[in-house]
Structure formats: structure tokens, C-alpha cells
Amino acid sequence: MKRFIFLMGASAALAAPRGATAQQGGYPVQTTAQTQFVYQNGAVVRREGPQTTALTQNVRLANGTKINYKSGIVEFPGGKLTTLREGDFVRPDGGLVFATPGAAAAARGDSSVPASAAFVTYTLPAPAKPGEAQAQTDALQLRLRLLERKVELLNSKIALLSQKRTTRPDTRQIDLDLTALDAQLRADK
Numbered sequence: 001m002k003r004f005i006f007l008m009g010a011s012a013a014l015a016a017p018r019g020a021t022a023q024q025g026g027y028p029v030q031t032t033a034q035t036q037f038v039y040q041n042g043a044v045v046r047r048e049g050p051q052t053t054a055l056t057q058n059v060r061l062a063n064g065t066k067i068n069y070k071s072g073i074v075e076f077p078g079g080k081l082t083t084l085r086e087g088d089f090v091r092p093d094g095g096l097v098f099a100t101p102g103a104a105a106a107a108r109g110d111s112s113v114p115a116s117a118a119f120v121t122y123t124l125p126a127p128a129k130p131g132e133a134q135a136q137t138d139a140l141q142l143r144l145r146l147l148e149r150k151v152e153l154l155n156s157k158i159a160l161l162s163q164k165r166t167t168r169p170d171t172r173q174i175d176l177d178l179t180a181l182d183a184q185l186r187a188d189k
Helices: 002-015 101-107 132-162 172-187
Strands: 035-040 043-048 051-054 073-075 081-083
Touching: 132 172
Parallel strands: none
Antiparallel strands: 035 043, 043 051, 073 081
16 A cells, blocks of 8 residues: 555656746747747747737747747757747747847856847938938949959959969969059048
């Protein structure tokens, strides 16, 4: 009888659910390119474009990534675990997108970045005068043409140097052209 009670207790302990972790399997989900699993207000929700839907169970993506809908713990196929923070989301391919630099730092174990750090949105300054936008565009197009020419010259030099010869090929003219081009690129900055 004691043995029976012991075995029942042991089997109950083994069958008891473990803590809320992503490792518990997860329900396989179908996704689209717009699907995101976002940690929002203390839980993971599914976002399709502007529409969000609350999750009621852990999910498993096609690549094997598992997401715990309550805790935000994500387990990748290789076994690595990370915990989502507010605004972080998982893409359908299992890629992780962090909402803040602090969340990204925490995921890699870096405590040097403050939790309050934010990404800075870069915007081009608006042209101050009419016609300035065209001048900026023209300058960028010239720079692009110069860089394309530099690539052509470098490819020519590589082709010359790659030829099987007994003597080293003369690349002096290409080198002079590259030097002149570099000077023009520095001057156009």
C-alpha cells in the first residue's frame, strides 16, 4: 500500500505542469508576412496589420520558435531563451524585433544600456529654400555616379591583377584615376 501511494505521488509530481515557460510545446500557428507576436500590457498578442487578437495558449511558429503567451518567454529552435519586453515582437520567421535599445541590450545580457534608452528616428532636414531640394538631389546623384565609376575602376584593377602573367601588369593609370576620384568625392562632401 505504501508503495502504491509513493508511486501515485511520484507520478502526480511528474505530471504536474511546470512553470509558465515557452518550452511547453505551443500550438502550431499559421502566419502571414504581416503577422507579429507582440508583448503588450504584460501578455503576448497576435497582430495582423492594425488588428490585434489576444492569445489564449502558447504558440509554435513554423521554424520551431515557441512563444509563451503569458510570460513573453521565447524559445528558439536551438534552445536559447529570451524574454520579450513591452513593445518587442516576434516575426513569423522567428526573428526578434526590439522596441527599445534597453530591451535589445537586456536580451544579450548587457546592463550598460539604460532601460529608458530609446531609438532615435532619423529624418532628413527639410530644405531651407526653394530649389535647395533639387540641388541636394543633384549632389547625391553626382556622388552616386562617382562611386559607380570607382567600383568600375576597382573591378578593372582586380581583373588586371588576376590575370596569370609572368610580369606584374601596369595599373598606374587606374591608380591615378582612383586618386583623382577619391579627391573629388572628398571635395563633394
